Amino acid sequence: MLDTPADAQPDLRPGLMLCAYEPDLGWNEAGSDADTDWTPTGARLIPVRAEAPDSLARTLVERLRDPACRAALLVGRTSGEEDFLIQTRAENRLLNGKGRLVPTGPGVARAPAPALEMxxxxSEAGLKARLSSDTVTDPGNYLLYRVLCSLPDGPDAPLVGLLRVPDGQGSAITRAVRLAAEAMARHLSPLPRPRAA
Known part of the structure; x- marks a missing residue:
């Protein structure tokens, strides 16, 4: 009978979800299968593939209910901008922009990600980046609002952010996504050790 190591250490790195919600947005220049070759320092990368906004929102919300998943970075395109944008809030809007997504919800929800640090x-890496409080009626705003409304109140709520990337930036997009994720990961604490039985 083989002995199993009794002192195998659990992975106590907090999970960070990364989701490029537009199917044709390749954030990783090495290809879609290469996203497992990199992980932000101090965190465990949880890639989430794009799907229809409604089902993707359910997937994101469900994964954030896991206490080991401590952050989510959404990635989408800017609208005619040349800069990388970190969106700091989401508006309570349906995808078509013609009504409120949550009838009794707040008009806007602020993203708790460390936007300024991102x-x-x-910027320190030579990428033109800025914060944006402007909202756009698109899947990014819809997903961000849905996720933010699902978070518990309090200091232990997961960090959630939205990075918008300009078209035609190639490898700069990969750098920007990784740098933004690294900035978020610096704010995550290791998971508590499991109690001995």
Whole structure:
């Protein structure tokens, strides 16, 4: 009978979801299968593939209910901008923009990601980045609002952010996504050790 190591250490790195919600947005220059070759320092990367906004929102919300998943970074395109944008809030809007997504919900919800640090990290790496409180009626706003409304109140709520990337940036998109994720990961604490039985 083989002995199993009794002292195998559990992975106590907090999970960070990364989701490029537009199917044709290749954030990783090495290809879609290469996203497992990199992980932000101090966190465990949880890639989430794009799907229809409604089902993707359910997937994101469900995964964030896992206490081991401590952050989510959504990635989408900017609208005619040349800069990388970190969106700081989401508006309570249906996908078509013609009504409120949550009738009794707040008009806007603020994203708890460290937006200023994310923008500074990108800028220090030579990428043009800025914060944006402007909202756009698109899947990014819809997903961000849905996720933010599902978070518990309090200091232990997961970090959630939205990075918008300009078209035609190639490898700069990969750098920006990784740098933004690294900035978020610096704010995550290791998971508590499981109690001995």
């Amino acid at each position: 923008a500074q990290t990108l």
